[in-house]
Each structure stands twice: as C-alpha cells, then as structure tokens.
Amino acid sequence: MKTISVKTGVPYEIYIQRGILQQTGSYTRTITDSDHAVIVTDDIVDKLYTQQVKASLEQEGFLVDVFVFPHGESSKSMQTLSNLFNFLTEKQITRKDFIVALGGGVVGDLAGFAAASYLRGIDFIQIPTTFLAQIDSSVGGKTAVDIEAGKNLVGAFHQPRLVLCDPDSLKTLSDEIFADGVAEAIKYGCIQSESLFDTLLNGDIQAHLEEIIFECISIKRDVVEQDEFDRGQRMLLNFGHTLGHAIEKIYHYETYTHGQAVAVGMCLITNLAEQYGLTEAGCSQKIRQACERYHLPVELNLSSEELVQNSLNDKKREKSNLNLILIHTIGKGYIYRVTVEEYKKFVSGEYQCK
C-alpha cells in the first residue's frame, strides 16, 4: 500500500492499493460521521464496480444510494448536474452526508462540482477508475462541467476528503483509454522525473503500475500544494496542453482523445523548442518514441495558423503574454514567457530567441 498526504486548505490522504475498492467502507468511516452516501457513476463503471463499493460501504453501516448517468463527455453537462441535484434532494442528502465519485474524469469532475455546490458544499471522496483519473483528475480539487461555450467553463475548487486508487480496476480499460492516461504520465516524466520517463519508455509499465501511479500523483501533489488555485507553478502541468487543446478543438473533441492530443502537443512543442535551442537536442525524439510505444499519435497534418488560432483565446492581444511550458531536458520543465506575436512565430518555426 502506498499513501500520499495532500496538504491543501483541507488536507486529505490518497491510498493506492490493489483491491482497495473492497475496503471502501472502512476507509470512508475514518473521514465522516455521516451514515448516508450517494455513489455517482456512469453506466459502464456501474456494471463493473458499483456492487463491490456499495457492499463495502453497507458493511460499515452506510445507507447507499446510486446515481448513474450515461458514459461520455457529453454527460458532463448542466443537465446531468441538475438531475443529480434533484436526486440528492429526493434522497434527502444533508450537509453532513457525502458523495462518492466512482469512475473516470467525467464522473470525478461532475460529482465533484455537485459536491462543491449542493447545499453550498458537501464532502466527497474520489474513487478514480481510469489511469488518467488516478494520476491526474482526481488529485488537485478542480471540478467542472462543460457548457455550450466550452469545456470546463463552470466549476469550482473543491478538494476531496479521500482518494482511493485501485490499480486492479484499470484491468478492464481498453488499450486506448489506458493510453490516454499514459500520455499524462509521459508529461509528468518530461517536466519532473527522468526515471519515470525511462520506465515509460523502456520498462514494464504493468509490472510497475503502483509505483508509476504513486510517482505521478506525488508530482501533481507537490505542484498543487505550492499553487492550489492555479496561479503559477501549476502551469507546468500544462506541458503539451496548449497545442493539445488546439488539436482537440480543431477536431471538435471527436477524432482525438485528450491524451492523444496532448501526445502530439508534447512532440510538436519540444521539436520547435529544440530548433530554437530552448530544449536539449534529442528530447523530442525520445518523447516521440515513448508515445509511439503506446500507440499515441505524434504528429498531425495541421498548419501553424490553425494551431495558433485554436490555441489562443480570441480576446488575446498581440502584445499580451502567454506562458509556454517547455523542458530544458527530460525531467526539467520550465515556464517560458512569450508575447502572442512571438508565439505565432514560435509555432510557425520563425521565432528568434531572446
């Protein structure tokens, strides 16, 4: 068993252990006096894991209700949120009760935001069941839903009271969804840990899964503790994401998953930074190899204009600044400030170093 303590405003523990889902009840007992829980999950995860989580909670004396919604990003909406609020009132959930977010990042973000706002905030615990959710979205307290104008535009910072990561629950993931999380793990390696990167590039990821989850979460924990409300250092976690988000947007969030888009984003930005001498030569090739190992895409046929246009907020003016996340070398991320004008040149390959 591995444990990580997160010392944000409300501190909490993250436990990583195979089979921990079956002990949900006893872990939950340590953080609440309530007797009533609502498990929030999607239809796929419901069939796989709700029963064991519910049974474990019931064994500890909790009354458990279950709210299930259809899987997929389109459920991370105001509509599902509203249905969930109605469900919580119907079940007479009070301020001392709590929500259990059981599933991937969609469940965690939606259930977390419901917990942040229902009755001005109730407790919630995270039981992430995708690799991405275990190493990324379940840690850090960002919760949100999507609205028509864009993704994650309505949300809140609300830290979970407890996170339970069961590496065994990842066995039922498709290779593609698993690889989505690997892209984020490669990102952590790039910005903070060469040894993690080497394991992902050459090692046996399944054999080291628990350690990898532990290391990724530790990196995120360190960054989040320094910058809980995302005003500075936390930006390092956006390595590969500026172009990644542009790619997701260009393809209307359909053709490429988030992890796939981030993989291309990391390769592109590092390739460019190498040309300008801002990243040690050879890094982009290594990142490429790591991504290819998990069948993540590494390049796309997109023009620099398309990429720039879709990675900038429309209101950004030419002289305003932008924080690019680059790496000096594998394991050493840094923030590089450019103006919008410079960014355009950067992406089109015409940038002159300062």
Ligand SMILES: NC(=O)c1ccc[n+]([C@@H]2O[C@H](COP(=O)([O-])OP(=O)(O)OC[C@H]3O[C@@H](n4cnc5c(N)ncnc54)[C@H](O)[C@@H]3O)[C@@H](O)[C@H]2O)c1
């Ligand atoms: N809050 C944050 O800090 C943060 C960070 C990164 C991403 N996110 C958000 O996370 C979401 C993406 O998360 P995701 O990739 O986990 O997507 P997801 O929650 O949609 O899960 C992907 C698919 O896997 C299925 N699934 C989940 N667990 C499974 C399991 N154990 N076995 C089989 N199938 C399983 C789900 O039903 C779903 O169909 C996005 O909405 C993104 O905005 C949030």
Ligand SMILES: [Zn+2]
């Ligand atoms: Zn990401």
